[in-house]
Amino acid sequence: MKQLHAAVAVVGIAVASLAAYWYQHKGAGSSPQAASTPAPSRAAAPAGRAGPAGTVAVEVGKVETTALTDEAQAVGTLRSRQGVVVRPEVAGRIAALGFRDGQQVRKGQLLVQLDDTLVAAQVKQAQAEVSIARANDQRNRELLAENFVSQAAVDQTAANLQVAEAQLALARAQLERMKIVAPFNGTAGIRLVNVGDYLAAGADIVNLEDLSRVYVDFRLPERYLPQLRIGQSVQVTLDALPQRRFQGRIEAMDPLVDASGRSVLVRASLDNPDGMLRPGMFARVDTVLSTRAKALVVPEEAVLPDAGKQYVIKVVPVQDAQGQPARVSQRSEVQTGARRQGRVEILKGVEAGDVVVTAGHQRVARDGTMLQVVDLGGASAASEVTPAASGPAASAPAGAPADARVAARQIGTR
Incomplete structure (x- = not known):
């Protein structure tokens, strides 16, 4: 009985397979739609195939x-046109400050006033000594005219007058050094001192930067030297200002080629009317070497x-x-x-x-x-x-x- 059922199952599977094969090949091939479908055209053959x-x-x-x-790419650093760290030449205690942090200052503006009480007194003493020496010199000259004193006495008083005047000039110079003024127009940084601080000679007070123009210093391989010249244009982009490009010109090239890296130091200048460019910023520099129209x-x-x-x-x-x-x-x-x-x-x-x-x-x-x-x-x-x-x-x-x-x-x- 089981063998009969197996034989019937095999015959059924075979009949179903034949029917499916006939439907796919005979029936589909005789379909009107299949017969009417045109062959694809070869006129629109894609690139690379036979047309x-x-x-x-x-x-x-x-x-x-x-x-x-033709451009040469390099990275560089921005530097101010002029920049100094303000320091006193003499020691003293700060009596007054003439600027605020980040303030624009003018050339000659008072930045720091040191206590000058002692030096001012020395100036007055020197002035008095000059007055005495001048009077003695004048008196001896009058006596020499009447032959009451010798020429040597007159020469001595004249020398004393010169010494007194020199001491007065020295005292006035020391008094002037108690005032620290701005050497150029610029922007003051953040001060490092306060009123009442005692400063030693050469101590840092504040940095002063001229930001009207800025420099960008960068290095290029020595092979570009024949194509570099003063006045050549450069384009500068900054990571801090990615949407802007700044135009500049080469102003100087170092005459010495760095032996370790075989590169030359180049300096270009950029206008900075809005003060957005600051010293120390990282810059990417494209130097235009030549142009072909x-x-x-x-x-x-x-x-x-x-x-x-x-x-x-x-x-x-x-x-x-x-x-x-x-x-x-x-x-x-x-x-x-x-x-x-x-x-x-x-x-x-x-x-x-x-x-x-x-x-x-x-x-x-x-x-x-x-x-x-x-x-x-x-x-x-x-x-x-x-x-x-x-x-x-x-x-x-x-x-x-x-x-x-x-x-x-x-x-x-x-």
Whole structure:
């Protein structure tokens, strides 16, 4: 009984499989919709696949002219145009402060007044001594005229007068040093002292910075020395102000090349009208070394490396054997330059207006391959490939298919 059930199950499975196979292949093949579905067209073959009449479909780009600049990148540090740390020349106790933290100060403005009581008294003493010495000198000169004193006595009193005047000048100089004034217009920093503090000679009081202009100091490799010159423009960006770019000019170059790093120190100046630039800020500097107004560029995809050389595939317009416009490939070695945002500068090998292949290179096995330009992005450089009308210029390049070469010879002999 069990064997009978197993045999029936196997027969049922076999019948179901045959029915499913017949439905999928016979029934679907006889469907009216399947019969009426057209075969896909080969006219819209993607780039790199064979198109109509054995042509190769490719995407193209145009050789354009644009302005390019050669730049050297470096990092640097901002410095103020003038900056000092205010320090006293003599020791003393602070009697008064003439500025506030962060205040704009003028040249000659009093910043710190030291206690000058003792020095002022010394000035008055020196003034009195000068008065006595001057009176003695005057009296002896009058007596000399009447021959009551010798010339030596007059010379002695004259010397005493000079000594007294020198002591007075010294006392006044010491009195002036009790006043610390601003050496230039600038911005005061945060003071490090208070009224009543006793300062030793050379102690730090406050830093003073001139922020009307700032310098940026940076280093460049020595290989850029032939291209650097005074007045060259630079562009500076700051991490603290990422949305802004500042223009500057090179003002000086260190005559000494650093032997350890083989680099030269360069200083450029920047305007700072709003005071946003501060000394010590980290800067990224782009130095413009040269500018080319009419550089030739092509898309990066158009350049093919091969055995240490660079090539592009030009799209050359010709006429086929039936006199219809056609396009063929022509491989050209090029010399590349700078690269900028998906574009490559071509120094040699192409001319402005040439059309080059940007996609589909794999199927272009040799020069003279018939090409079909595919426009995948609307406006395309395909319209720039104009067919040749007549004359020897319409001849196909070496390696073109036989029908293209025959058509070119026929055009040239008309």
